[in-house]
Amino acid sequence: MKDIRIIAGRDIRPDAAASLALAGYGKDEASQAQGKALFAELERPVRQVVRPKAALAFADDGQGRMGLYAVLTIGAAVSRQSAMYVARKEYSEAVLFSAMADSCLFSFERQLGEAIRGLCREKGCGIASRHEAGVDCGFSLQEQAVQAVEAGRTLGVTLTEHHMLQPEKSMAILYELTDDPDVFHIEHDCRRCGNASCALRKEETQEEYIRCPKGMRISRWLRQQGYMDSFPCGETGRCGKCRVRVAEGTVAASPEDRELFTPADLAAGWRLACKAVPSEDVQIVIPKGNRGVLAVLGQDGDAHEADAGHSYGLAVDIGTTTLALSLVDTTTGRTVHTITAANSQRAFGADVVSRIQAAKGGKGPQLRKAVCHDLQQMFHQMWDTYPQAKERCLKAAVAGNTTMLHLLMGWDCGGLGSWPFYPVSLGGDWYLWKDVFGKSDGFSSQPVALLPSISTYVGADITAGIWACGLMKPEETTLLIDLGTNGEMVLRSEAGLLTTATAAGPALEGGSLQWGTASVSGAICAVTMNGVRPKVRTIDSAPPVGICGTGVIEALAGLVETGLVDTTGKLKEPYFRRGFPLATTLDCEQIVMTQKDIREVQLAKSAIRAGIETLLYEERMTCEDIDRVYVAGGFGYYLQPAKAAAIGLLPPQLVYKTAAAGNTSLAGAAAVLADEAVLDDMKNICRHADEVILANNDFFQSAYIEYMNF
Incomplete structure (x- = not known):
């Protein structure tokens, strides 16, 4: 027998402020006084006819996921009483009475919170989000909810021929579940609600x-x-x-x-x-x-139509900070659409070292759960946009650095954090969907490729980049740089492929800076100096909230060029103690670049620059020998090479040879979906790539100290 819980409301009272707002009373003193007087007159009649009752049941949401359905009602007598006022032409009473009944319905939902929490404890789950028919999803939800809780039998709630609930003062809700019992997002979220004219809408404040x-x-x-x-x-x-x-x-x-x-x-x-x-x-x-x-990064790239007769695959790039997902038409090899989102593993630390330590400390399952949940949400978003491709999605391919792939698979990270490094696996194999992402939406046995890594710290994202940039071709001497927390780089010359990775840390992505932030709306992304006065540009031209990677580089370049930062990296007075002000937030706080921030950037940029110079030294080459430089990742799209050279991140000789390569990690994953033979090409790359270990390299240590200065 289906487990349906019937819950009656207790002492439900209408809220005066909400009722008057719903009834359209103005905020002036006279209107409020008139409304409150009528509210006092109607409160007793409302409470006499309100009969709050709810039915809840766990059921499939129609997309292969379990959800908690709820149907709430305060009974049919409310509508009859309201109709009676209309029949008497007591229209003010009818309007306010109806609004007070709505307020009671909302109060009843809030009261159900504890009962729902208890149900979730029984099932060992939590609430990821709340969905309401006509608010953030279609009215088909009402039919699903009525069926799930057998509302006609349990509550006397039925559907009209137009799929509306009867009695009128009823509502249907779907609570999306998560397997984390600590997550309990049960409240209505005005930011997701399409009813911009709602009298109870809570606008975002400072x-x-x-x-x-x-x-x-x-x-x-x-x-x-x-x-x-x-x-x-x-x-x-x-x-x-x-x-x-x-x-x-x-x-x-x-x-x-x-x-x-x-x-x-x-x-x-x-x-x-x-x-x-x-x-x-x-x-x-x-x-x-x-x-x-915390803002989720927006959609990326141009969207295309999906052909229902074609086959599809999902290309996944798991970055330390950002996740990217592409729907790939494997029939044509074309990328249909790409979306990005923040990696929730950031809660455990901004860099791979922090996450390795967290995993070794017993938080590995939580790290895996975090990224799998992120990816599942992205999959659902993609299927909502391209439902015709879902049934034709036959496989997936995943790229990322070695640590990110270990955390995704739930592998032991104990061998990744110290010398001699020994990963559980360097990838390059096919796995089942359920073993990588978990079961969802009918996906279980579809094959998923993990792209191969070169070593513990030169991951599959770099292997994919080597392939995507054509570095296996011997025609040019090429340098590939991935400006992330690891600072991976590859030098392709006649001698072959030489790779390395340096622990740059999160400074260049804003992670360790006082006002550093991801590339979200309001992040300072560009800075120019007019004397000692900065002029900033933010993402989406939104009010400033912090400073992201490109803004960090441009701000520091400006400070160096104007002499406000000397060659040792010291900020001049009066900024040494309080930092150099760049902008002001809506909270009237100054966004500053501090002396500590500058030191963090110095450590990162000297590590990158020393890594480049070490690769050249090992191959007995100079910057003049390099024909082309690719900067991979979203960072590269907006990086101004001249600004990077101004702070010593790039050699000046490479400025005019540098180009953005885009997300080559994602491009490599997409290529594997279009042609599985590419996976063998990537394994071949890994076999023929040599690695320079910088930890015990004397030249690197010397260069690292040399390039600390500006």
């Missing part, structure tokens, strides 16, 4: 107030509720990115708080979420700039 429970680390609570998912330092308290302000209640200051914040900041309630464990329920404020870090 600050967001959130209630946090006692006894739980605030960072954990924020991550579970979907408010904050980026902790670049792995919640060690070093980066200062998870700043929040305690607006109500008290939280003791940690040693890390006292190191980062001034006494005035501490007195104002500023704390690091990753170190804050309140001893009482508190209300906190998340700065707008912190929320900008």
Whole structure:
């Protein structure tokens, strides 16, 4: 017998402010006074006829996923009473009475929260998101929900011929499930709602107030509720990115708080979420700039039509910061569409070393769950856009660095973090869909290729880049650079392929900087100097929220060129202590480039530059011998080579030889889908590529120190 839970509401009361807003009363004093008087008159009649009742049941959502369906009603008597007012031509009473009934329905849904949480505990699941018919999905949801909970039998709720619920004051909801019981996103989200004219719509404000429970680390609570998912330092308290302000209640200051914040900041309630464990329920404020870090990256590239008669595959690039997914027409070899999203593993640290340490510390299953959930969401998004391609999707191919592929597969990362490095596998094989991504949407036994890696720190993303850029052709001497946290690079010469990787860290992607952020709306992406005054450009021309990788390079180049930073990397006064101001956020905070930030960039850029010089030294070559330089990844699209040369990241001789190569990792995965023989070509690349280990290379150590200066 189907498990359907019937729940009755308790002491449901209409909310005065919500009722008056729904009924269209103005905010002026006279309108409010008139509305409140009528509200007081109608409150008793409303409570007398409201009969709140709900039915809940777990069922398939029609796409191969389990969801929790709920149908709520406050009974038919409400509509009859409202109709009676209309019959008497008491229109003001009818309108407000109906609005008060709506308010009761909304209050009833909120009251159901604890019952739903209990149901989820029984099933060992959580709530990923809430969907409501007519709000963020179609009215077909109402038919599905009525069938799932047998609403006619359990509640007396039926569907009209136009698929509307009867009684009128009823609603149907689908709660999308997640296998993480700590995630519980049960509230209506106005940001996802298409009803822009709703009287109860909550617009985004400069600050967001959130209630946090006692006894739980605030960072954990924020991550579970979907408010904050980026902790670049792995919640060690070093980066200062998870700043929040305690607006109500008290939280003791940690040693890390006292190191980062001034006494005035501490007195104002500023704390690091990753170190804050309140001893009482508190209300906190998340700065707008912190929320900008969390924005999901938008769609990428031009979309094309999908031919229902063709076969398809999914190409996946798992980056440390960003995930990319392409739908590939394997019949024609053309990429139909590409979408990108942030990698939720950022919560465990901004770089691969942090994530290796987290995995070794027992968080490997959580890391795998995070990236698999991200990918499943992207798959669903792709199928929503191209439903005709879903049934014809026959395979997938995945590229990424060696650590990312280990975390995806749930492999032991113990051999990746220290010498001698020994991965569980370097890929290059085919696996079953369910063993890579987990079962979903009818996908289980489809083949998935993991592209091959060259070594522990020269991953499959670089193998794919070598193939995509044609580096196996001997006609040119070519340098491929992937500017990420690892700083991988490949030199192709007559002698063959020589590769290396250097631990550049997340500075060039903004990860370890005080105001660093991903490439999200509002991130400063370009900086020009007018004397000592900066002029900034942000992504989407949105209000500034932080500074991303290209903005970091251009800002520092400007400071070097104007003499505000000397050759050793020291900021001149009066900026040495407080940082150089670039822009102001909506919270009236200054986005600055600090002395510590500059040191972080120095470490990263000297590692990249020394790596380039080491490859040239090993092959007895100079920059003049290089015909072409490719910069891979999204970073390369916007990087100005002259600015990179100005801070010493690139040799000046290579500026006019440098071109953006795009996401070559994704391109390589797409090529494997179009022609499986490409996978053998990539294995051949791995067999013939030599690697320079920089950790014990004397020339690299010397060059690293030399290129620290500007």
